[in-house]
Amino acid sequence: xxxxxxxxxxxxxxxxxxxxxxxxxxxxxxxxxxxxxxxxxxxxxxxxxxxxxxxxxxxxxxxxxxxxxxxxxxxxxxxxxxxxxxxxxxxxxxxxxxxxxxxxxxxxxxxxxxxxxxxxxxxxxxxxxxxxxxxxxxxxxxxxxxxxxxxxxxxxxxxxxxxxxxxxxxxxxxxxxxxxxxxxxxxxxxxxxxxxxxxxxxxxxxxxxxxxxxxxxxxxxxxxxxxxxxxxxxxxxxxxxxxxxxxxxxxxxxxxxxxxxxxxxxxxxxxxxxxxxxxxxxxxxxxxxxxxxxxxxxxxxxxxxxxxxxxxxxxxxxxxxxxxxxxxxxxxxxxxxxxxxxxxx
Amino acid sequence: xxxxxxxxxxxxxxxxxxxxxxxxxxxxxxxxxxxxxxxxxxxxxxxxxxxxxxxxxxxxxxxxxxxxxxxxxxxxxxxxxxxxxxxxxxxxxxxxxxxxxxxxxxxxxxxxxxxxxxxxxxxxxxxxxxxxxxxxxxxxxxxxxxxxxxxxxxxxxxxxxxxxxxxxxxxxxxxxxxxxxxxxxxxxxxxxxxxxxxxxxxxxxxxxxxxxxxxxxxxxxxxxxxxxxxxxxxxxxxxxxxxxxxxxxxxxxxxxxxxxxxxxx
Amino acid sequence: xxxxxxxxxxxxxxxxxxxxxxxxxxxxxxxxxxxxxxxxxxxxxxxxxxxxxxxxxxxxxxxxxxxxxxxxxxxxxxxxxxxxxxxxxxxxxxxxxxxxxxxxxxxxxxxxxxxxxxxxxxxxxxxxxxxxxxxxxxxxxxxxxxxxxxxxxxxxxxxxxxxxxxxxxxxxxxxxxxxxxxxxxxxxxxxxxxxxxxxxxxxxxxxxxxxxxxxxxxxxxxxxxxxxxxxxxxxxxxxxxxxxxxxxxxxxxxxxxxxxxxxx
Numbered sequence: 038x039x040x041x042x043x044x045x046x047x048x049x050x051x052x053x054x055x056x057x058x059x060x061x062x063x064x065x066x067x068x069x070x071x072x073x074x075x076x077x078x079x080x081x082x083x084x085x086x087x088x089x090x091x092x093x094x095x096x097x098x099x100x101x102x103x104x105x106x107x108x109x110x111x112x113x114x115x116x117x118x119x120x121x122x123x124x125x126x127x128x129x130x131x132x133x134x135x136x137x138x139x140x141x142x143x144x145x146x147x148x149x150x151x152x153x154x155x156x157x158x159x160x161x162x163x164x165x166x167x168x169x170x171x172x173x174x175x176x177x178x179x180x181x182x183x184x185x186x187x188x189x190x191x192x193x194x195x196x197x198x199x200x201x202x203x204x205x206x207x208x209x210x211x212x213x214x215x216x217x218x219x220x221x222x223x224x225x226x227x228x229x230x231x232x233x234x235x236x237x238x239x240x241x242x243x244x245x246x247x248x249x250x251x252x253x254x255x256x257x258x259x260x261x262x263x264x265x266x267x268x269x270x271x272x273x274x275x276x277x278x279x280x281x282x283x284x285x286x287x288x289x290x291x292x293x294x295x296x297x298x299x300x301x302x303x304x305x306x307x308x309x310x311x312x313x314x315x316x317x318x319x320x321x322x323x324x325x326x327x328x329x330x331x332x333x334x335x336x337x338x339x340x341x342x343x344x345x346x347x348x349x350x351x352x353x354x355x356x357x358x359x360x361x362x363x364x365x366x367x368x369x370x371x372x373x374x375x376x377x378x379x380x381x382x
Numbered sequence: 383x384x385x386x387x388x389x390x391x392x393x394x395x396x397x398x399x400x401x402x403x404x405x406x407x408x409x410x411x412x413x414x415x416x417x418x419x420x421x422x423x424x425x426x427x428x429x430x431x432x433x434x435x436x437x438x439x440x441x442x443x444x445x446x447x448x449x450x451x452x453x454x455x456x457x458x459x460x461x462x463x464x465x466x467x468x469x470x471x472x473x474x475x476x477x478x479x480x481x482x483x484x485x486x487x488x489x490x491x492x493x494x495x496x497x498x499x500x501x502x503x504x505x506x507x508x509x510x511x512x513x514x515x516x517x518x519x520x521x522x523x524x525x526x527x528x529x530x531x532x533x534x535x536x537x538x539x540x541x542x543x544x545x546x547x548x549x550x551x552x553x554x555x556x557x558x559x560x561x562x563x564x565x566x567x568x569x570x571x572x573x574x575x576x577x578x579x580x581x582x583x584x585x586x587x588x589x590x591x592x593x594x595x596x597x598x599x600x601x602x603x604x605x606x607x608x609x610x611x612x613x614x615x616x617x618x619x620x621x622x623x624x625x626x627x628x629x630x631x632x633x634x635x636x637x638x639x640x641x642x643x644x645x646x647x
Numbered sequence: 648x649x650x651x652x653x654x655x656x657x658x659x660x661x662x663x664x665x666x667x668x669x670x671x672x673x674x675x676x677x678x679x680x681x682x683x684x685x686x687x688x689x690x691x692x693x694x695x696x697x698x699x700x701x702x703x704x705x706x707x708x709x710x711x712x713x714x715x716x717x718x719x720x721x722x723x724x725x726x727x728x729x730x731x732x733x734x735x736x737x738x739x740x741x742x743x744x745x746x747x748x749x750x751x752x753x754x755x756x757x758x759x760x761x762x763x764x765x766x767x768x769x770x771x772x773x774x775x776x777x778x779x780x781x782x783x784x785x786x787x788x789x790x791x792x793x794x795x796x797x798x799x800x801x802x803x804x805x806x807x808x809x810x811x812x813x814x815x816x817x818x819x820x821x822x823x824x825x826x827x828x829x830x831x832x833x834x835x836x837x838x839x840x841x842x843x844x845x846x847x848x849x850x851x852x853x854x855x856x857x858x859x860x861x862x863x864x865x866x867x868x869x870x871x872x873x874x875x876x877x878x879x880x881x882x883x884x885x886x887x888x889x890x891x892x893x894x895x896x897x898x899x900x901x902x903x904x905x906x907x908x909x910x911x
Contacts (some may be wrong), residue, residue, distance in 0.1 A: 143605075146603035150423065190600055215590060227506050539742055541708070557744065
């Protein structure tokens with residue numbers, strides 16, 4: 038009885054060992070399958086964006102979908118963001134190597150002790166509008182005195198603070214109201230002027246019947262108080278240790294943006310399929326509008342991602358003047374154009 | 383002699399939490415959290431940085447605290463009152479009323495995170511939006527606890543009332559309500575932290591740009607103000623503890639006859 | 648006949664109780680029980696748990712109502728008697744309201760009767776003297792020993808000067824020494840006030856020692872198995888506990904119990 042039992046156990050053990058070996062072999066085989074092609078292994082890069090998959094990050098998603106990263110020998114993973122995902126901490130904690138962040142926001146992290154550098158400026162101007170219904174009489178920054186302004190938080194608000202400053206207005210002259218990510222407060226007249234990204238909330242307002250015919254747009258670029266928003270950032274020491282990889286990554290991303298700008302419809306559809314966070318039509322429009330900030334009129338495809346030092350310096354100046362940062366940050370400490378230059382040559 | 387034993391009793395009671403607090407503060411301040419657990423100082427600021435942020439921004443923190451405390455207390459009081467009256471109703475009319483208790487518990491279990499944005503839609507002003515969240519989440523604990531206190535009485539207590547030919551009203555005023563007081567304090571103490579949480583989460587969503595909740599959310603998203611965010615978290619904890627302490631004092635005065643007030647002290 | 652009616656304080660006639668249990672058949676208690684309690688007597692209901700002695704006391708107190716039969720107290724219905732505060736009641740536990748001082752606990756029934764404050768205070772002082780608790784007016788129940796708490800309960804039951812005192816195993820939770828002291832006090836109070844006392848107990852010695860008559864109940868089914876007249880002279884004292892007549896009464900009661908069980 039006893040020996041019979043131990044025999045049984047032995048058989049079981051052998052079977053189990055065989056099964057495990059088989060599983061191990063299978064998983065190895067599966068792993069080897071992935072790099073494929075020339076038998077060369079891909080370098081892994083994880084990117085942390087600011088928000089759900091949408092046209093705002095078209096360059097990344099298109100470069101992935103069209104295998105530009107793979108052609109550069111990169112195995113890419115794009116992590117979507119959310120209200121409680123901070124790209125800075127994701128990169129700091131090595132969950133991601135590259136992150137998307139407002140350049141203005143990056144400055145605060147630099148001051149907070151994070152050694153990040155901006156290596157690729159997505160948006161060349163600020164796509165953030167301040168919009169007000171025409172009947173409020175708000176047409177320029179000067180009309181904002183005593184008004185309720187919707188804000189999403191510090192890095193957005195500082196651009197409006199700069200706008201107010203231009204007209205000698207300060208924090209105490211207006212009422213800031215926390216705005217959600219809809220345009221309901223604007224539509225229901227709970228606020229006089231609303232924050233609206235040209236590529237997103239503005240489109241939502243349009244859908245609800247609020248457009249140029251009945252709404253005034255204060256464009257920060259025209260007011261001269263724009264600050265640089267979306268950029269790609271990395272840890273300084275990571276960049277130094279992985280220069281070639283970073284250059285290849287930037288080259289592919291640049292190519293992705295170029296394609297997206299030339300084919301917004303196809304790109305928008307692709308992004309819609311990735312994340313379906315908004316309608317397909319919305320994604321196409323968003324891609325188109327974002328493209329116009331990535332490659333503004335007069336710029337060439339070769340300029341995509343270029344960091345305009347004058348604009349970067351203005352961002353630093355405004356950030357300091359309006360209290361986003363307390364001390365001085367040297368321009369050359371917070372940007373490094375060399376990687377982009379190598380990727381563009 | 384007695385005085386001394388009270389003091390030493392207090393010390394024995396306070397020793398473990400104080401030791402734990404000192405350990406946590408020391409663990410972070412001395413850098414062990416960074417070397418052993420791999421936290422980064424800019425993500426988990428050392429206590430000294432939080433303390434100096436607290437002092438530096440004390441005026442602003444005090445202002446934001448008032449914004450938060452108001453709706454917390456108002457909501458807690460109104461919500462607890464509604465909960466208590468519901469419990470009285472259920473005790474008086476158990477047949478028809480009992481379902482109400484389940485409704486209370488059901489409402490109580492709606493997550494705050496879902497409630498806050500809804501209330502923010504219903505009320506355009508931040509104050510009522512926050513108060514209503516707190517009311518809703520503090521009703522349930524009070525209703526359930528007060529109902530126990532009002533109804534969970536020894537048979538003989540009620541027999542005595544019957545022997546005295548007490549009216550329903552007298553049974554409430556002379557027996558049920560005083561008997562429920564210890565349970566009321568239990569519920570209030572539960573509600574302190576829940577109410578603070580309700581207000582703070584409310585402030586995450588509502589129209590205001592002040593209050594502890596808003597400032598935690600606001601500052602933690604800025605790279606150079608994380609210590610300030612932690613200072614606000616500290617403020618929230620201090621407020622909760624102060625309200626809790628005030629309740630404990632009131633409890634000591636009002637229900638010193640209850641067994642809970644004699645354990646160990 | 649007339650004479651006996653004058654002497655009757657509490658009358659139970661043809662009592663039947665049916666308790667519907669959650670599962671199974673209803674339980675019948677007292678198959679047509681008849682009992683008269685005389686004015687001024689000390690009568691005990693003695694028996695094991697489940698014999699219905701407490702139930703019977705609750706019928707008298709109108710805390711429970713019989714399924715069948717009539718209960719009169721002082722010539723009126725039990726319900727009416729309760730409303731007129733014809734009795735004071737003492738429970739197994741002291742049943743003091745923890746949030747009230749000793750004085751306030753004693754005054755509770757008077758409060759309900761809307762007796763003037765001044766009068767209440769005088770009565771409280773008097774009652775506390777009677778139960779040997781002078782000076783404890785402002786203490787809270789938790790500050791007193793179990794025996795002292797039960798004294799407060801007795802003072803409360805006596806506070807309205809009702810003619811009847813119903814006591815439901817009042818001393819069963821107390822230690823032997825405290826119990827002996829309270830026996831003395833209770834007999835003293837009884838002799839001083841001339842009240843009718845109905846005393847529920849499961850302690851044979853206690854019943855014999857205190858009572859004029861002992862009603863012996865047996866369980867399964869719950870019924871009144873016999874009534875024993877206790878002829879020990881008054882006032883009682885502890886020396887009687889070793890007297891031969893005392894032991895004889897104990898024996899007689901035991902015999903009733905044994906007979907009750909042999910019948911099963």
